[in-house]
Amino acid sequence: MVDVLKKEHLTEIDVPAFLDETIRLGVKTLPYARFLNAEEEQEQIKKDERTRNGTPGIGIIFETQPDGLHIIDVVPDAPAALGGVRTGDLVVAMDGNSLIGASNTDIAKYAGGDVGVPLKLTLLRGAKRQRLEFALVRALIKPRPATAKRLPGDVLYTRMDNFPEPAIGDYIDAVQAERKKGAPIKGVILDLRINGGGALNASIGITALFSGRNQTAMVTLQRDDKTQHRISTNWPDYDLPVMKGQDPLAPLQADDWWRNVPLIVLVDGQSASAAEATAAALKDLGRAKLLGTPTYGKGMAQTGTGTRDGTYVVWTYARNLRPNGCPMEGYGVVPDWIVLPRKDADMDGVLLGYREVDIPRAAYASKLTPDPFADVRKERQRLRDQRALAKLDASKSTPLPQKEFASDKDWQLKQALNALAGKPVQVTQVNPRFMPAQPACIKLNN
Structure with missing residues (x-):
């Protein structure tokens, strides 16, 4: 085809640029895959350096x-x-x-x-x-993805906006600064709402920080659905270039507070990828309780490689499994306490918010492997259409904006504080058909 166009097209064709764009258009239809030409790859390298070192x-x-x-x-x-x-x-x-x-x-x-x-x-x-x-x-x-502030009752509210490479050290610094300011901290709230993820190893490091060594943080299941790769909470499974070969958790091994302080993790439908992997691991390891709404459901891992001409391709190579052997792809993580983002929120509308399960499958995906979410996707869209015809107030199903986190309007935070204080948590009863399906979990290798 390229030879035909070179000979027959009305004007000359820049073949390398033509091929780059052809590959780009094809790759972008695959889940979480992307193609960068040589110029874009150099800009991405610079962007990654700015993320590590500052902008x-x-x-x-x-x-x-x-x-x-x-x-x-x-x-x-x-x-x-x-x-x-x-x-x-x-x-x-x-x-x-x-x-x-x-x-x-x-x-x-x-x-x-x-x-x-x-x-x-x-x-x-x-x-x-x-x-x-x-x-x-x-x-x-410099990137500061983590914040921390002391709340009444010596509870520490901590938030992570995303998981860039410096996330582990930044989170430790934010928490330690607040611990030094007063009485001992009696409980921690880790807010991962509207956190789209980032560096998976940063997620593993935060899991290791709270759960300790020798735990399974995640298992990846590769193309044949048989090859399992265990990711642990031991160094260097959470190593990142920004650490320069130094384990940021090593100085904290004698501080048992991190492994014992009561911990609640806040999640919502926009907690994705590394954020929901952190929440899932802390829940499955028995280290934390989750509160909020089901997470986004991005349970796939990406890798990439450069080529001789300076281009770069990223593609999905594995599914991420929780420590309990359950997949997150399309299912997300269901909290221990399902709580409205606002006291008067429309929970049905919240649960129908756009998630991984709603992404259509590529038209040329393998027909040998059935789409496990085809019926779910159709049903969710039918329910959305039904609600649109009923002209329901859409504002009551929107996510809580970040500017209202930790404010008097933050109903989920109030319930997390109740849980830490041993008070009743006002959970929401939901219609099961609006909830994620029960995933098919597998037995993990020892």
């Missing part, structure tokens, strides 16, 4: 809305925090460029810049929309 910026975490950037968090000790920017501020301009209705591409262009280069923010504050101007100088902002 120039001012240290704000925001949600993009039509009226500007709503700041939901400010990185401590970063230029924005030191300059007086607060959570809840609304950024409407950067360097005089309006952010009202701006695209993510525009925002990235305005916000980008090197360390030491100033950035002028125009923002509105409070109910009266007080207009303020800030001149901030960009600094190297």
Whole structure:
């Protein structure tokens, strides 16, 4: 076909570029696979380095809305925090460029810049929309996926936004800083809601941190569905380049607090991949109770390889099994306590939120292996269509936004605090047909 096009096409064809794009279009239809050309691969390498070492910026975490950037968090000790920017501020301009209705591409262009280069923010504050101007100088902002704060009753609320390579060390630092501030911590809440995952080894490290050595954190099941690979909580099963060969958990082995402190993990339908693997492992190992709603259900592992021409291909090579031998792909992890994200939430609508099980199978997938979720997918869509015709209030089934986590509106956190205090947890009774099916689990090799 390429030879025909080279000879017969009206114009000359850039064959390498043509083949790159052909491969890209085919690969993107496979689950979690992707193709990077040589230029994109170099940019990805740079991006990974920035994730490990830091990115120039001012240290704000925001949600993009039509009226500007709503700041939901400010990185401590970063230029924005030191300059007086607060959570809840609304950024409407950067360097005089309006952010009202701006695209993510525009925002990235305005916000980008090197360390030491100033950035002028125009923002509105409070109910009266007080207009303020800030001149901030960009600094190297290192990734801080973990936060921790002490709650009444000496309970430590900890949150992980994702699982980048530095996640383990960052989480340990955040927790240890709060432990030093007062009385002994009596319980920990690990919030993995709206956590889409990241580096799987970072997930294994967090599991090892709380469960200790010599445990099975996960088992991968490869193409023939017979080859099992056990991933343990022992070093170096959670090694990552950022660690430079040093086990970050080694200094904590004498501190039994990590293995004994009561632990509750918060999850929701957007807890995916490494996040739900962490939750599943801590639950199956008997180390934590889970509270919230069923997780997303991404239970597949990816790998990749480079080619001689500098391109890079990523593909799915294995299924991830929980320590109890159950798959997560399409099923997710069901919490011990099923709790509404809001006190008045529509749980049926919450459970019909988009998950792994809703992703259509590639049209050319093997016909020899039946699609285990075909009927489930059709039924979930039928129920969604039924609800749309009934014109139900969709706002009551939306996920709790991150800016409301750990606030008075966080119903799931309130129930987690009740559980740690030995008080009743207000769970939700759900219709079984809205829940994930029971997975077929296998016996793991010793």
